[in-house]
Amino acid sequence: MKKKLNRRNKLAGWLIGAVCMMMLGGCGKKQDGTTEAVTTAEPAVVATNADAAQEPDLPMDADGYYITNDYVKTLGETINVRVAASTDADIYKLLPGGEILNRVGYNEEWTKVMVDGSTFYVYSEYVIQTEPPAGTLPDTTEEETPTDTATKSDAEKVKKIVMLDPANQAVVNAEQVEIGPNTDVTKQGASTGNVGTTLGTKESELNLTYANLLKTELESRGYQVLMTRDTDEINLSNKDRALLANDSEATVYVRIQMNFSENSSLTGVMGVCMTPDSEFNSDLYNDSYRLATRLIQGVLDNTACTNQGIYETDQMTAINWSEKPVALIKLGYLSNEEEESKLIDQDYQKEIVQGLADGLDAYYGY
Incomplete structure (x- = not known):
C-alpha cells in the first residue's frame, strides 16, 4: 500500500510540474499569439508609461499620445519595432535590449520612438525612461534656465x-x-x-x-x-x-x-x-x-x-x-x-x- 501511495504521489507531482511548465511557456506572449519581447535580461519589467494612469501634466496629440521629447531604454533580449500601434502591424525591425531611443509620445499601451529618422511604435511595457545618450543635450524647462538670463544687459546678450x-x-x-x-x-x-x-x-x-x-x-x-x-x-x-x-x-x-x-x-x-x-x-x-x-x-x-x-x-x-x-x-x-x-x-x-x-x-x- 505504501508503495502505491508513493507512486501516486510521484505521478501527481509530475502532472503538477507539467502544468506549471505549460503555464510558464506562455509567458511573454500576447493573447493574439505574437511576442512583443523576450524579457529574460530583466528580472522584472517596469512599464515606462505606468504614470499614464496618473494623467501626467503633458500635452496630448490628436491620437491620444502624451507629447514628450525624452529617452527610453529597451528591455529584455529583443523587442519589435512596428510601423503602427498594433500587434497586427508590420515589424520594421527588431532591437536588442539596452538600446536608447528618442521617445516623442506615449500612452499606456504604446510608445512612439524615433528610429532611422522616422516615427515607429514599441510596446510600452518593454521600454523604460532613461538618461539621454552621452553628448546629448536634454531639453530643459524655463525653471531650469539660469535666473540671471533675463536680467543680462544688452551688451551681454x-x-x-x-x-x-x-x-x-x-x-x-x-x-x-x-x-x-x-x-x-x-x-x-x-x-x-x-x-x-x-x-x-x-x-x-x-x-x-x-x-x-x-x-x-x-x-x-x-x-x-x-x-x-x-x-x-x-x-x-x-x-x-x-x-x-x-x-x-x-x-x-x-x-x-x-x-x-x-x-x-x-x-x-x-x-x-x-x-x-x-x-x-x-x-x-x-x-x-x-x-x-x-x-x-x-x-x-x-x-x-x-x-x-x-x-x-x-x-x-x-x-x-x-x-x-x-x-x-x-x-x-x-x-x-x-x-x-x-x-x-x-x-x-x-x-x-x-x-x-x-x-x-x-x-x-x-
Missing part, C-alpha cells in the same frame, strides 16, 4: 541675428558639391523639393512663404533677419547657402523645409541637426540640438501637431558646412492629405510662425 534659409528652389542645381569640408563625398547642389500628393503644393514656394512670414514676425520682436533667398527663381547650392550664413553676422542659421514620406499617415514637425560625432562641426552640436529642440517645442506649444523629434545626421550639406549653430525644421508632411491642407491654411501658418518665433525667443533666453 547674444545678438538676435537670424539667417533664414527657405530650402529648395524652382530650378534644380545639378552641380555635384562636397557634403562638407575636407571630404570627397558629393551630392547634388539643391533640388526643387517635393510636391504635395493631394493638392500639388510646391515645397520650394511653401518654404519661402513660411520664411517670409517668420521674418516679419521676428522683426516685430526686435530681431535682425537675413535671408538666403527672397525669390523662388534662384540657383544656389546648399553649400552656397551655408557659406552665406557663415559670412554674415548671423548668430544662428535656421533652415525651413517640409517633409515627405511613402507612409502617407505620418504627420508632424521634425528637427534636424548634426550628430555629436560629426567630422565636420561637432563643436556646434550642443547649441544646434538646443536650437532644434526650442523651435520644435515652440511649434508644439502653438499647434496640435505631432512631435517627430530630432533627427541627427551628417548627410545634410548645408548643416555640414555651417559654422553657426544650425537647425533644419521640417514643418509637416506634404505626403499627408490633411496636413498638406493645414500647411497652406493662413491661420495655421500664423500658428506655426508664432511657435517658431517663440522657440527662437527661448533659445536666446528672451
